[in-house]
Amino acid sequence: MNFALAAVGSGAALFAILTVFQRNLYASALCLMAVLLQVAALFFLLGAQVLGFLQILVYAGAIMVLIVIAVMSSPARITHLWADFRLPKWLIALVLAVPFGELILASRLGAGTPAFHSVTPALERGMAIVLFGRYALLTEIVGVAILLSALAMIQDNE
Amino acid sequence: MTPSTIVWAVSGVMLLMGALCMTLRRQLLAMVLGVELMINAANVNIVYYAAQWKDPAGLAIALLVIAMAAAEVVVGFSLILRLNRIGVSADTGELRDLAG
Numbered sequence: 001m002n003f004a005l006a007a008v009g010s011g012a013a014l015f016a017i018l019t020v021f022q023r024n025l026y027a028s029a030l031c032l033m034a035v036l037l038q039v040a041a042l043f044f045l046l047g048a049q050v051l052g053f054l055q056i057l058v059y060a061g062a063i064m065v066l067i068v069i070a071v072m073s074s075p076a077r078i079t080h081l082w083a084d085f086r087l088p089k090w091l092i093a094l095v096l097a098v099p100f101g102e103l104i105l106a107s108r109l110g111a112g113t114p115a116f117h118s119v120t121p122a123l124e125r126g127m128a129i130v131l132f133g134r135y136a137l138l139t140e141i142v143g144v145a146i147l148l149s150a151l152a153m154i155q156d157n158e
Numbered sequence: 159m160t161p162s163t164i165v166w167a168v169s170g171v172m173l174l175m176g177a178l179c180m181t182l183r184r185q186l187l188a189m190v191l192g193v194e195l196m197i198n199a200a201n202v203n204i205v206y207y208a209a210q211w212k213d214p215a216g217l218a219i220a221l222l223v224i225a226m227a228a229a230e231v232v233v234g235f236s237l238i239l240r241l242n243r244i245g246v247s248a249d250t251g252e253l254r255d256l257a258g
Contacts, residue, residue, distance in 0.1 A: 002161060005165075012168055012172065013167070013171040016172045016175040017175055020178050020179045025187060028191055032195065039202060048205050048208075050217075051220055054221065054224055058225070059194075063231050066232065067187070067190075070239060071187060124214075127215075130214045130215050135215070135218055135222070146229045148229075149229035149230070150232065152232065152233050152237075153236045
């Protein structure tokens with residue numbers, strides 16, 4: 001089972017390296033998406049299914065959309081400097097194939113193996129109790145921070 | 159290799175690459191990507207040790223970190239979009255002040 005963890009981990013490390021050394025910003029964002037999906041696969045392997053799903057929803061979903069919108073909203077000269085839409089085909093194939101394959105593998109392995117099924121349903125229930133019990137104030141503060149960050153997107157007309 | 163060695167190695171590489179992305183790249187967007195890499199590196203460690211020690215507080219903190227990272231990205235991108243809107247380049251070499 002260490003093999004699965006090592007395979008997913010080395011994939012995450014590889015795509016993290018590719019994120020830095022891609023000149024094209026779209027390619028960097030694509031590699032970051034692969035890293036985020038593989039981190040979700042790591043969460044699945046470690047048994048934290050809820051966090052894995054949240055990782056996919058929040059990071060690989062919402063944040064990646066924001067990144068693409070930010071790149072597309074750039075002025076033409078910056079867009080020209082950053083990206084030319086000619087992504088390497090091998091990179092697209094790799095990003096699509098590797099993380100999704102690992103996610104499927106991780107969801108299968110994470111469900112059946114005691115070594116990585118370390119987070120029990122009771123522990124995830126405990127997480128919810130901690131979030132809305134001991135850490136309730138912290139949860140409220142994070143909620144307010146998210147609300148304020150959403151307000152930051154509103155444009156003033158002055 | 160033990161699982162903890164693998165997790166430390168992966169999060170170490172991700173943290174290093176995030177730091178490199180912050181220092182080597184000049185575009186603000188690429189720097190935000192680097193921050194995301196570093197936050198995820200930290201989160202991998204938090205989740206691993208929360209699972210090892212059966213600590214629900216660790217999982218709760220990891221969830222809050224994900225939420226805060228989302229908020230941080232929104233603020234960062236709103237600043238970058240505003241810079242783009244007023245015609246200022248988002249190249250860190252050209253940004254001299256943020257006073258408006």
